Amino acid sequence: MSEIKTDEREQLASRIGFLLISAGCAIGLGNVWRFPFITGKYGGAAFVLVYLVFLLLLGLPIMIMEFSIGRAGRKNIAGAIRALEPSKSKWHIVGYLGILGNIILMMFYTTVAGWGFAYLYREATGAFNGLEPAEIGAMFGAFLGSTGELIFWMAIVVLLGFFICSLGLQKGVEKAGKIMMSGMFIMLLILVAKSVTLPGASAGLAFYLKPDFSSLSGEAIYAAMGQAFFTLSLGIGSMAIFGSYIGKERSLTGESLHVMALDTIVALLAGMVIFPAAFAFGVDVGTGPGLVFVTLPNIFNQMLGGQIWGTLFFLFLTFAAMTTVIAVFENIMAFTIDEWGWTRKKAALMNGIGIFILSLPCALGFGPWSSFAPLGEGTVVLDLEDFILSNNLLPLGALVFVLFCTNGFGWGWSNFIKEADTGEGIKFPKWIKPYVTYVLPLVILIVFVMGWKDVILKLLA
Template sequence: MTGQREFFSSRIGFILAAAGSAIGLGAIWKFPYMTGQNGGGAFLMVYLAVVALIGLTMILAEMALGRATHTDAVGAFRRLGGGRWRFFGYFSLLAAFLILSFYCVVGGWTVGYLVKAVSGSLFDESAGDFKARFQSFVGHPLESLFYFIVFMGMTTGVILGGVTRGIERLSKVLMPLLFLLMLVMIVRALTLDGAMEGVRFYLTVDFSKITGRVLIDVLGFACFSLSLGFAGMLTYGSYMQPGESLIRSAVWVVILQTICCILAGFMVLPAVFAFGFLPSEGPGLTYITLPAVFSKMVAGQFFAVVFFSLFLMAALTSSISILEPIVTWLIDQFRMTRKAAGALVSVASTLLGISACWSFGAVDWTFGVADLPAWLRLTPFEFLDYITLNVMMPVNALAVCLLMGWVADDAFRQQLYPAGTAFGPNAALLPRLSWLYSDLTVRFVAPAVILVIMASSVVDALKKAL
């Protein structure tokens, strides 16, 4: 239907869907590495502080914008800020479209590795070492493209089911299952000989490693691992029932996302260290190091299937939140059916994503030209990753903070933090302190943090270019 807006049928459905959006691939493949390399327990303390002091307010602001307007990103910015602000709605949707085109590439790798784990071909020694196998897989133009399209199809299939029968129903199944499988993996990892070395690497407190660069990294990861900056939380917020508590929902989303990050470290690092491997970041950890670990583990094939299953769940619950904002905009603004909107966006994103899919050896994107400057040597995947993470998402997150902090009037903002809803009918001081904290954070602290992150990204880019 195009004329009637859907809503999540329950608070738990919304919380699990929003948490699924925030619990993406980075929580599993990046957080353990960053924590272990940057002070262990000290990094974890800094991360928790940043999430509590800044991340919570930012996610609350985006959800509030959606819940207050009950419309798509463009309509929400325009309704609250006027016609000039709708640019940031379009910019958010463009970010979502670009992210989807390369995020589904990584999702496709996960589907492929799950298939290989189930069939046992993941451990075929005749295929060379695990690094060579991964390079061969991502560099194969047809195999990588096939799994990319499969994952895009899975994402689109969920979206076509709608908010209640698609997104909410899937989240209610996958999110509890994700945490259950993580616990299974943690129990196995911690019972391995030598696992405690990985635990020490993960949790040893070393504040000497908390440098300015690390602080910027943790700020960036904490703020943008919460799915901020591409209208995902805004869109999910627009599906909230009017009477639901924003604060409670946002707090639960942040708690679940943080727990997942912490559990990922206990799942990955003890197993890696138990077999004498060193943790690497990103694809190297997930698709090279961990398969090597599983190959040496008793019942390794079973645990490989479990791991790539939960990894696929994390990828899928995030990808649907990336696609949904664009579909919602097409439905709201052009009165398209959900099926037509979902098909249109997925086909367009697939066409763009082919270039990202073929960024790992299938095509020479320098076209044989030597001595190109660094910024021209970026593959389509690298370019899309950089421009969205370092430019578009920060700009959009900053726009939400400025809109909610400086443009929205006091009466509007006070409706977002009702004392009775958040803290009970007899509360007085605590709600006021909460309001003061949120107001200061969304007006001053969060924008300052985002500007620091953006400036750091610009400096790093200039250093690489020069």
């Protein structure tokens, strides 16, 4: 193993900063946009329980491994694996694929985050007031077809995200994370209080909190597995970078549990906002991605003071998206700082230009390039980018991280356990070694194969 230098490594100012920005990386559109509509699609409370089980079985061990690699290697995911791998081995290649995964994530995530900004502006300025449901649906379609507007809002996301990162780890990334995460929880609690007290909200609460396992299908179980991967951004090293910024005072199992708890609380509370409101106004909760951008504006339109509640919701959505954007931008920047010796300011500028250019195909995919259907009829560039990341790089990256940490031809079990258990707090349970060594890789392979099966069946249809 090569020597690991830590003297000049930036450090986070506090433990709470680490927990909040790590959770902020995990908390994002997967919690607020994707989790509610797939929960609605797959039957509510029973799906939620299965999802929580997979978070512990799949997400927790991999998160601990990512943090451990980052803290032991003290660099970005590529540099950390290179520092920890046996001499003359090629494990670090997967680290470079992880950085590529972070870039691909931002190639479409910046555009969708821009939708949140656009709808925050629309809601705040009363653009939805007085519109019929069909008109709000048509507005979303027209918005997606307005390429210039999509690019404008995407550019706002890129500019704001890299500007915050350019301010420094503590003064920019950590400070913004603390402000946005705190604001997000306050807004969520206010929105939950409003939603659960609406007339007729009890039916939505029953759907969301009372399990009915008779409606649980094999497809729903696989969707829960996939969501456990997607929501935590595991498999591309986006968590490892924050492990590299912390000391060894706390064990990483305990810290990972705290991060996962914050992520899960936000997802569950988002459902507590959406489902009671949807049932209160007789809205179908399985309407797909349009649930947030079409259904919810319609619900807010029917509420007393709906413009205020809608503005608060889309501000929450924007904060959730930006915490992920900033965290992933920091990961990309850390790679160029560590590997190429760039200053933080140069890294922000050059990566900002690069991400903006690479994000253009996603925005163009809804307009001039909409005839390009890469995964079959009805798909767009975003679907291809999401497929490359979610169905390939996330599961395959997670598989390699597990093998790297559990097998002697990688970093190895003893090194991983030593790092994970350093410091005070909950220790990694040694008795689950057979599970993480032999069973977990098989489960990850199932996620990978099932993801390809769905796409192949769609292409053949």
